[in-house]
Amino acid sequence: MHKDMEKHFINVTKLIDWITKPAELQITKQLNCPQYITDKVCGNIELLCGERALLWQANGDLTVSGTVTVSHIFGCDYMEIIINGKAPIILSNGEEKTWNTTDLQTLEVRFNGVVSDICIGKYCLSLRYKLKSKDLPSKDCQVTCFLSDQFGNPEESVLCSIIPSERETFLQKVSLQLKGFITICFMHDGKRIP
Numbered sequence: 001m002h003k004d005m006e007k008h009f010i011n012v013t014k015l016i017d018w019i020t021k022p023a024e025l026q027i028t029k030q031l032n033c034p035q036y037i038t039d040k041v042c043g044n045i046e047l048l049c050g051e052r053a054l055l056w057q058a059n060g061d062l063t064v065s066g067t068v069t070v071s072h073i074f075g076c077d078y079m080e081i082i083i084n085g086k087a088p089i090i091l092s093n094g095e096e097k098t099w100n101t102t103d104l105q106t107l108e109v110r111f112n113g114v115v116s117d118i119c120i121g122k123y124c125l126s127l128r129y130k131l132k133s134k135d136l137p138s139k140d141c142q143v144t145c146f147l148s149d150q151f152g153n154p155e156e157s158v159l160c161s162i163i164p165s166e167r168e169t170f171l172q173k174v175s176l177q178l179k180g181f182i183t184i185c186f187m188h189d190g191k192r193i194p
Contacts, residue, residue: 075119
């Protein structure tokens with residue numbers, strides 16, 4: 001460098017540079033299919049004393065575990081809770097109980113007391129279903145991925161923005177943040193697997 005040359009520095013707070021060259025992104029993420037699906041089922045109970053009702057039943061060959069909560073809010077002397085057809089669990093008027101179960105197949109209730117009384121209660125099941133291998137996508141299914149909005153509708157691009165930095169940034173060296181959604185579809189015989 002010639003010793004008579006001057007050095008110039010530019011101090012800026014914001015520099016905007018437009019990039020028009022499209023970039024292709026390659027994102028690889030291994031997906032582990034869930035072995036369990038969770039569900040929550042809640043409802044009200046309104047029966048005459050002496051009546052029995054089936055509140056929930058497992059359909060098909062499912063292994064269901066979870067938490068069962070039942071409340072006897074008003075009415076009859078007591079409520080019988082029958083899980084999987086076994087001996088009833090008794091709840092007095094105004095009482096609530098919670099149980100953990102590893103193999104739930106059915107949940108029934110029966111109110112006992114004066115026959116003309118209307119009895120009121122509530123139930124809530126926090127369930128966990130174990131999937132069988134037949135419920136998972138088969139090896140011959142096709143997997144497609146595309147850019148989308150948060151609802152799975154196709155989009156053409158993702159939002160790209162500069163990550164703000166408190167420290168000095170070198171010219172042509174910036175940190176970028178890409179924001180968007182990627183929807184993954186499983187297809188079998190031309191039909192989308194839900």
